[in-house]
Amino acid sequence: MTPAIESRDLGRRYRRTWALRGCTLALPEGRVIALVGPNGAGKSTLLNLAAGLLQPSEGTLRIFGEPLDDRPAALARISYMAQETALYPTFTVAELLTFGRRLNPGWDDRWARERLSRLRLPSDVPAGRLSGGQRAQVALVLALAKRPRLLLLDEPLASLDPVARHDVMALLMESVAEAGMTVVLSSHIISDLVDTCDWLVTINQGRVQVSGDIDELLATHRLLTGPREALDSLPPRLPVVAHTVNGRQASVLARIGAHRLAPVWTVNEVSLDELVLCYLRQPASSALPGPTSVR
């Protein structure tokens, strides 16, 4: 199957600093993909590149197997919702719907109206006077009513309170279930993503660390605890993501695979939070392109 997003050595530079570099990825279609990383890691850059809002400084990027360009056919496949939900502040909600309808041949006006009335959003209020949560909902309805194959959401929840966060997520998940589109959702708050996403991409210091099915990642990673001296007895090719030594105790996160371990090690399952945290704390570790051996 053609990946929804496929990049090879993709990089983007702002003057001298690289916001993203050497990004090689293949994200499958039909998934809800979590893009996780600390602030300034390159998440926004990757999403902006995928939306065609930025031009790559190097490398290639294909969306559904085709290079990105400024043609309506390419633009129609993608919806993008920005970090600060950039809506024209003087446009009323009704005018924003007109905007969407006039600029998109595939626009689903009935769905958009029905959705907005169910969200009880006032249609005659300028977007600049809506609350942050309402703005995010309007922006999401605009992005969804375009009927995209790929929906890119750049920190859609960043500035929202917990209630608004829940509402926006509910709207998103309901619509994704209806339409079966591919969603890429970036956040630095992992708990936002745990229940909703089924694919994880972590990005750190401009580089991709992990890209994989969340269930599979959880199934292959294990948290090992054992005596400090036992570190030396770990299989030499065991892909260790991170290890910490606390007094006489050592704990190791590793992709355990078929490796057999000495019985001194206690093997525990790992939660998504722990997994992500371990990777983000070790910018040098990566599960891409293949397992890397530490030590």
Added chain:
Amino acid sequence: MLWLTWRQHRWQLIGVAVVVAVYCGYLVYAGLQAHQASQVLDACSSGSGAGLPSPSCESASSTVNDVHSSMINVVTFGNLLPLAVGMFWGAPLISRELEQGTYRLTFTQTVSRRRWLAVKLGILSGAAALLGTVTGAVVSWSQQGANEPFGDDRLFSQAGAVPAATWVFALLTGATLGLLRRTTAAIAVTLVALPLVFAGLLFLRPHYLPPAERLVGGSAMIQGEAPSNDPRGWLFSVSYLDRTGRELSPSAAGTVCADPANTFPSPQCLDRTGLRQRIVYHPTDRYPWFQLIEMGILLTAAGAMALVIRWRVSRHLV
């Protein structure tokens, strides 16, 4: 896209249209007043109105003068109208999208950036050309019999078809400066840049074509101090050549004539001394060519700026 252009620019479009309407309204009103008064004057001078009391002729004459002088003052300020187009239509066109981040909304709809830009610039340029044409027509009409645009710095850029090109140029200058990303900065720089360009055109304008030269005797000479425009055309310099071909300034020639009644040579003096008057000027029939050249310069520059904007918007905006 038409809807979006109107929705985003309607108040600026309406605002400038209102200012143009007030400007043209005043010129039409004042032009009609001057026209009526000069009909009275014609009647006075042709003698058919011999029965008219002379005070009414005098008041008509002063009305004509007053109206003409206040009109030309207003027309001088009319040269600033294209600034409004550059500042309020052109400058925010791109800078506001970048500043508010709304380019991310607009450029991810199913409309290519080139089309977005083409529609916006197309509609706004059309509106600018239309308003420019209207002011050009009204100014030309109102100045009939008062001032000749050819050779008049205040009037040339406002009369006939030239304003249409000036307004389009102003729009694109503003839009190009909008690539500075900050709306207020773009507006401020437009406000400074456009007058500089217009001043530059004032200096350039006399050199669009090499001036013509004529040597005349006493019968066809320009008497007294030469005005800058004259029925012959746009005058640059008047000097005198003596029999040996040496060039004399008007005052030097006046000394040669040694005529106590005139500082400048008189026709009788030219006939007597054999001096010839040398007139350097652009003949009146060149006026349309000058208009075309100025419009060509402005529209070529506008087209070049449109290409720069298109290049930046389609690939290198952010």
